[in-house]
Amino acid sequence: MRRSLTFIHLMVNSSQEAEESPTPQHTVHIPSTCLQRISGDASQKEVLLVATVINSTLFKLSPPMIGRVILEKPIIKQVLGGLVLVVRAGSQPVRNLSQPVRLTFRHNKQVEKGTCVFWQESHFKNGTGVWSTDGCETSETGSEYICSCNHLSFFAVLVNPALSVQSKRNAVILSYITYIGSALSIFFTIISLIIYICLQRQRPEKAIGVHLQLSVALLCLHLSFLLGSFWVWQLKEGEEGWVCGGLGLFLHWSLLATVCWMALEGFHLYLLLVRVFNIYVRRYLLKLSLVGWGIPTLIAGVCGISGVYGKYTLKIIDATNPNTTSQICWMSSQFPHMPLVSYLTTMAFPCLVILCNFCMLGLVVFKLWRLRAGGGSSGWKKMHREKGIRLWKDCATVLGLSCVLGLPWGLAGTTYISLSGIYLFTILNSLQGFFMFLWSVALTCKPRTDDNSSSRDPSSQKVMTTSFNN
Numbered sequence: 001m002r003r004s005l006t007f008i009h010l011m012v013n014s015s016q017e018a019e020e021s022p023t024p025q026h027t028v029h030i031p032s033t034c035l036q037r038i039s040g041d042a043s044q045k046e047v048l049l050v051a052t053v054i055n056s057t058l059f060k061l062s063p064p065m066i067g068r069v070i071l072e073k074p075i076i077k078q079v080l081g082g083l084v085l086v087v088r089a090g091s092q093p094v095r096n097l098s099q100p101v102r103l104t105f106r107h108n109k110q111v112e113k114g115t116c117v118f119w120q121e122s123h124f125k126n127g128t129g130v131w132s133t134d135g136c137e138t139s140e141t142g143s144e145y146i147c148s149c150n151h152l153s154f155f156a157v158l159v160n161p162a163l164s165v166q167s168k169r170n171a172v173i174l175s176y177i178t179y180i181g182s183a184l185s186i187f188f189t190i191i192s193l194i195i196y197i198c199l200q201r202q203r204p205e206k207a208i209g210v211h212l213q214l215s216v217a218l219l220c221l222h223l224s225f226l227l228g229s230f231w232v233w234q235l236k237e238g239e240e241g242w243v244c245g246g247l248g249l250f251l252h253w254s255l256l257a258t259v260c261w262m263a264l265e266g267f268h269l270y271l272l273l274v275r276v277f278n279i280y281v282r283r284y285l286l287k288l289s290l291v292g293w294g295i296p297t298l299i300a301g302v303c304g305i306s307g308v309y310g311k312y313t314l315k316i317i318d319a320t321n322p323n324t325t326s327q328i329c330w331m332s333s334q335f336p337h338m339p340l341v342s343y344l345t346t347m348a349f350p351c352l353v354i355l356c357n358f359c360m361l362g363l364v365v366f367k368l369w370r371l372r373a374g375g376g377s378s379g380w381k382k383m384h385r386e387k388g389i390r391l392w393k394d395c396a397t398v399l400g401l402s403c404v405l406g407l408p409w410g411l412a413g414t415t416y417i418s419l420s421g422i423y424l425f426t427i428l429n430s431l432q433g434f435f436m437f438l439w440s441v442a443l444t445c446k447p448r449t450d451d452n453s454s455s456r457d458p459s460s461q462k463v464m465t466t467s468f469n470n
Contacts, residue, residue, distance in 0.1 A: 116147030185433025228329035248309035256296035262406035
């Protein structure tokens with residue numbers, strides 16, 4: 001037996017209840033039924049019990065999920081006293097106890113309502129995790145919190161719900177921004193499609209055809225997101241249905257199609273800027289369409305046959321309401337390999353596309369800079385009014401291409417830094433349809449300025465439109 005101020009390591013009788021206090025503020029009460037279950041063999045009368053407290057800073061929270069489901073940032077509450085109570089008995093994990101283990105957390109601070117939680121490791125096995133309320137109930141007696149849990153693990157009490165209320169308010173605001181932005185994107189994307197169809201009839205260029213396909217994919221993405229979000233509100237608790245699974249497949253397919261056409265936009269830009277000569281491609285748009293629509297259909301079809309899609313439920317740790325969840329028709333939370341499928345198709349693949357397209361945008365900036373630098377010896381600082389106008393045109397071209405290439409999606413990294421980064425990412429990506437509309441309007445203005453500016457300022461015009469022979 002070994003006992004210290006904060007560490008208990010001793011053998012206890014399995015036929016009797018056990019109650020130990022590693023610190024004056026923490027007490028563990030284990031019923032005899034739990035100890036008998038752990039001992040297993042009736043001849044084994046004693047069970048090893050370990051109880052201690054450790055610093056909460058040793059537990060690294062998983063980063064927030066990225067995507068169209070609006071989530072709270074994980075660090076929204078504080079661990080009471082900054083200490084985590086560790087309780088272990090026997091050599092095997094202990095779960096689903098008929099009689100719960102009772103844990104007492106005492107305090108003398110002015111803290112508001114808290115929630116009993118335990119540490120749940122992440123599916124990605126990267127050393128991170130989240131605080132979960134599964135299997136634990138909370139009761140309060142004024143100066144102490146009593147946790148009744150049906151398993152043994154790392155336990156703590158999360159307090160300071162005021163932060164949670166603030167985070168919940170931000171989550172509601174972000175949700176409204178997403179819904180309104182997606183609705184606006186649907187409206188403006190439809191207008192963009194009409195503009196592209198008219199432009200295609202006036203001057204059939206392959207670049208307009210690629211923009212048209214990307215707009216269709218983007219329209220499907222925003223439409224499927226809104227349908228999946230609203231339909232899940234009609235479902236009862238525990239109900240999924242084939243309609244939700246179909247909407248989940250539609251949303252996943254639309255996301256993959258949008259990413260594929262963004263990649264093809266980057267490929268088209270590569271042919272324009274790098275392989276300027278000898279770029280004749282027979283049935284160019286047909287081949288791009290086979291890739292842009294074929295790959296998403298193949299992946300979504302395989303996932304659909306495997307039963308990936310359904311209702312996705314995200315549990316949000318909220319001290320005021322431990323059962324708070326966010327749901328959408330997406331990949332089913334019940335599918336065993338859902339984290340792996342989601343990581344490969346919605347994180348790894350888009351990140352690779354964004355990285356390649358970012359390189360292509362850098363090449364565009366470099367080409368424009370070389371054209372401008374070679375225009376005269378005066379340099380950028382002595383640029384006269386005409387060159388200033390060209391600079392603004394170049395900036396507009398670069399910004400437009402950024403939206404076409406999907407580079408605002410790369411701002412997902414800012415969601416790890418601050419709340420303002422989450423707002424920026426949400427606003428820019430929910431309004432991507434509106435930015436595509438501005439790009440289509442810019443293309444309609446091109447013919448009016450071709451006669452006056454193409455001979456003097458060919459760089460921006462060349463980047464905005466390209467034409468390959470059939």
